[in-house]
Amino acid sequence: MRIGELADHVGVNPKTVRYYESIGLLPQPERLPSGYRDYTDDDLDRLRFVRTAQRLGLSLAEISEILRLRERGERPCEYVLEAVDRQLADLDRRLAEMAELRRELVGLKRTAADLPSDAGCYCDLIEHRR
Amino acid sequence: MRIGELADHVGVNPKTVRYYESIGLLPQPERLPSGYRDYTDDDLDRLRFVRTAQRLGLSLAEISEILRLRERGERPCEYVLEAVDRQLADLDRRLAEMAELRRELVGLKRTAADLPSDAGCYCDLIEHRR
DNA sequence: CCAACAGCTTCCCGCCGCTGGAAGGTCAAC
DNA sequence: GTTGACCTTCCAGCGGCGGGAAGCTGTTGG
Numbered sequence: 001m002r003i004g005e006l007a008d009h010v011g012v013n014p015k016t017v018r019y020y021e022s023i024g025l026l027p028q029p030e031r032l033p034s035g036y037r038d039y040t041d042d043d044l045d046r047l048r049f050v051r052t053a054q055r056l057g058l059s060l061a062e063i064s065e066i067l068r069l070r071e072r073g074e075r076p077c078e079y080v081l082e083a084v085d086r087q088l089a090d091l092d093r094r095l096a097e098m099a100e101l102r103r104e105l106v107g108l109k110r111t112a113a114d115l116p117s118d119a120g121c122y123c124d125l126i127e128h129r130r
Numbered sequence: 131m132r133i134g135e136l137a138d139h140v141g142v143n144p145k146t147v148r149y150y151e152s153i154g155l156l157p158q159p160e161r162l163p164s165g166y167r168d169y170t171d172d173d174l175d176r177l178r179f180v181r182t183a184q185r186l187g188l189s190l191a192e193i194s195e196i197l198r199l200r201e202r203g204e205r206p207c208e209y210v211l212e213a214v215d216r217q218l219a220d221l222d223r224r225l226a227e228m229a230e231l232r233r234e235l236v237g238l239k240r241t242a243a244d245l246p247s248d249a250g251c252y253c254d255l256i257e258h259r260r
Numbered sequence: 261c262c263a264a265c266a267g268c269t270t271c272c273c274g275c276c277g278c279t280g281g282a283a284g285g286t287c288a289a290c
Numbered sequence: 291g292t293t294g295a296c297c298t299t300c301c302a303g304c305g306g307c308g309g310g311a312a313g314c315t316g317t318t319g320g
Contacts, residue, residue: 004296014297015279023277034286036297056238057231060277081239088235091228098221098228101187105218108186109211134267144268145308153306164315166268190306 002032006039010047017047025050025064057087132162136169140177147177155180155194187217 007014020026026046030038046067053063062083069079137144150156156176160168176197183193192213199209 002297013279016277018298019278034297036286054277055231056235084235084238088232088239091232091235095225095228095232098225101185102218102221102225105186105214105221108214109218132268143308146306148269149307162315164268166315184306 001039003037006044006047009044010051020050023060025060057091058083131169133167136174136177139174140181150180153190155190187221188213
């Protein structure tokens with residue numbers, strides 16, 4: 001199948017597929033006589049795997065590493081679990097940050113109504129938000 | 131004051147200050163005879179404002195717009211509130227996504243223990259996580 | 261008096277994960 | 291035969307910096 005079809009199946013931009021190839025995440029596919037890339041179902045599986053792992057928060061570098069381990073016949077699960085742990089820790093940190101940020105934003109909106117008029121600052125809303 | 135001192139006061143890298151200047155977020159400061167940038171307390175205020183707004187989740191482009199409104203003598207608060215609303219909506223969307231992701235990751239870890247041995251897939255952990 | 265060192269200058273490049281656009285080739289349908 | 295959809299390569303940019311090179315300035319110590 002050609003690149004557009006492959007991309008459609010997985011819901012990505014053909015550019016993304018070429019990008020993945022360029023960084024070694026997808027292998028170089030066969031070419032049709034026209035020069036068009038010709039993909040197999042294996043490529044489809046691999047691309048789907050990449051997107052799933054990515055949705056779980058793994059970076060393309062981590063996914064690369066997983067696929068490389070896999071190609072060397074090693075089970076990548078240990079590495080995956082480490083990556084997942086990192087991702088979980090990061091997630092929790094960012095969730096906390098965002099919750100705090102949310103509180104600040106809501107507070108800012110609440111105080112927006114009863115602000116004094118224009119003073120010599122950049123924005124009363126932001127600077128006087130205590 | 132010179133760039134290092136300014137940067138230290140606000141806790142940023144001098145590179146960041148020069149970057150802000152390059153995109154027009156900070157004005158071009160006076161120069162000492164040596165060619166070194168020479169900042170005033172106003173610059174310090176402005177830089178602090180930038181970092182505060184940034185911490186609230188506004189992009190540098192949004193902050194630029196706020197400062198530009200300000201310079202034209204308009205109160206940017208309406209614009210700020212719009213930006214804050216956008217940021218809040220975005221935050222809530224991402225919080226929900228991350229919570230869902232977190233559930234998936236925790237589920238993945240729980241099922242990690244009782245997986246069958248190596249099959250012909252990229253990673254049992256990720257592919258067989260239902 | 262000179263050397264060392266910190267700090268400053270400009271410039272360019274890289275990060276991540278793409279996406280857009282230019283300039284051109286290929287193929288099927290009308 | 292020509293339109294249009296699709297493909298090719300290459301280059302460039304997004305945001306928000308940070309690293310490093312190559313070269314100043316300015317202070318301190320021996």
